[in-house]
Amino acid sequence: MSHPRLIRSVGLFSLTALAVNNTVGSGILVLPAQVAQLLGRSAMWGYVIAATAIALTTLCFAEAGSLFEQSGGPYLYARAAFGELAGFEVGLMIVLARTLAIAAVSNAFAGYLAVLWAPAAGGAGRALVITALIGALTAINLWGVRYGAWASNALTVSKLAPLLLFVAAGLFALDPQRGPVWEFPRAAGLSQAALLLVFAFGGFEMASIPGEEIIHPKRNVGVALMAAVAIVTALYLGIQYVAQGTLPGLATSATPLEAASRNFLGPSGALLLTVGAILSTTGTNSSILLLGPRLIYGMAETGSLPSVFARVHPRYRTPYIAIGTVSGLGWICALYGGFAGLAAVSAIARTIAYMATCASVPVLRHKFPDVPRLLRIPGGPAIPLAAVAIFAWVLSGSSAGQFAASAGVLAAGALFHFGYGAITRRSRPAGP
Numbered sequence: 001m002s003h004p005r006l007i008r009s010v011g012l013f014s015l016t017a018l019a020v021n022n023t024v025g026s027g028i029l030v031l032p033a034q035v036a037q038l039l040g041r042s043a044m045w046g047y048v049i050a051a052t053a054i055a056l057t058t059l060c061f062a063e064a065g066s067l068f069e070q071s072g073g074p075y076l077y078a079r080a081a082f083g084e085l086a087g088f089e090v091g092l093m094i095v096l097a098r099t100l101a102i103a104a105v106s107n108a109f110a111g112y113l114a115v116l117w118a119p120a121a122g123g124a125g126r127a128l129v130i131t132a133l134i135g136a137l138t139a140i141n142l143w144g145v146r147y148g149a150w151a152s153n154a155l156t157v158s159k160l161a162p163l164l165l166f167v168a169a170g171l172f173a174l175d176p177q178r179g180p181v182w183e184f185p186r187a188a189g190l191s192q193a194a195l196l197l198v199f200a201f202g203g204f205e206m207a208s209i210p211g212e213e214i215i216h217p218k219r220n221v222g223v224a225l226m227a228a229v230a231i232v233t234a235l236y237l238g239i240q241y242v243a244q245g246t247l248p249g250l251a252t253s254a255t256p257l258e259a260a261s262r263n264f265l266g267p268s269g270a271l272l273l274t275v276g277a278i279l280s281t282t283g284t285n286s287s288i289l290l291l292g293p294r295l296i297y298g299m300a301e302t303g304s305l306p307s308v309f310a311r312v313h314p315r316y317r318t319p320y321i322a323i324g325t326v327s328g329l330g331w332i333c334a335l336y337g338g339f340a341g342l343a344a345v346s347a348i349a350r351t352i353a354y355m356a357t358c359a360s361v362p363v364l365r366h367k368f369p370d371v372p373r374l375l376r377i378p379g380g381p382a383i384p385l386a387a388v389a390i391f392a393w394v395l396s397g398s399s400a401g402q403f404a405a406s407a408g409v410l411a412a413g414a415l416f417h418f419g420y421g422a423i424t425r426r427s428r429p430a431g432p
Helices: 012-023 026-042 044-065 074-082 084-116 123-143 145-170 187-201 204-208 217-246 256-301 320-336 339-367 382-395 400-424
Strands: none
Touching (some): 012 204, 012 217, 012 256, 026 044, 026 187, 026 217, 044 187, 044 204, 044 217, 044 339, 074 084, 074 256, 074 339, 084 204, 084 256, 084 320, 084 400, 123 320, 145 217, 145 256, 187 217, 187 339, 187 382, 204 217, 204 256, 256 320, 339 382, 339 400
């Protein structure tokens, strides 16, 4: 008897919207203040470094993605290039990053909702709104990938509209005395800021994961990723520029976009940005809960995780066990963690996965020279190695505690991989 399979129903527009939606979330709503605290009026340098690294990484994802049609994204690339252990560790880091991202984004959602409903700021009210948010989005994504993609499309448009209005209106209210300066900041502060901004820019890569549900994945994955990163970079630069030029005391603001819009648009503008922030965080969690479980599904399909995680609902054709796992872990982390710490650890985990994908590109060229590619980035290994070097420097901005936590997860992952592999021996061949 054949098992139910996933359905190819995600086209290029929906895939691009998923990448944008998964990227533009809580990070850009609160990080302009934290970047300003680290870099002052030189804050734009943090965005330049992060955007450069992400742009180079996107090219690597586009080439690697043109080789595969299965679900798994970066997990598949690392597994094919470096072996089962490396693939498992990369997959583990992405699952950790996205689980913590659900938690961080949910905390930001509660913070912005508290502007409209004060009990959401803490205690039972905070727990209630976080539970309702994650529960509702889990139900939508369990219902079917089409509904999850449609929800992502609608929320992407809803979240971008107020942010674009913020930038457009703010350009007419800039104070020249508060504009950016291009004096190069100290290296330690810059690497810390860039690490935080990796969290804000990150998430685009998740669009490479649901390969078995994407229409023409070898072509559409690369196009969607590059389009999404271009859109997000332009938007982020505009937001930081306006926030810095319109809000005195930006570095100390808990809700910088709401506070800045109140300055030049009045109470109605502040309300609009607050609603936009609520929609933005909702949209990000929606796409995480659509894309994140597909990675667990892909790891189970290749034997790296128990086969129960690869079960597909016979009616809705969704990986329901994987969806429930990601939402449950995200809910627990959201209730017991705060935004800043969760974002930093998520950024470290994501950066490790980015480095692995970039490093895999020249290895995949060597191991599979005859497999057709729709894209081959120029310059030999120069672009992948440049991306790895930038991310290695960015990681120097992590604290000893954050680094130790990530190392602990990797060590635990290695123990699980070898223990589970010794028991089951059900891994499948790695490669396109």
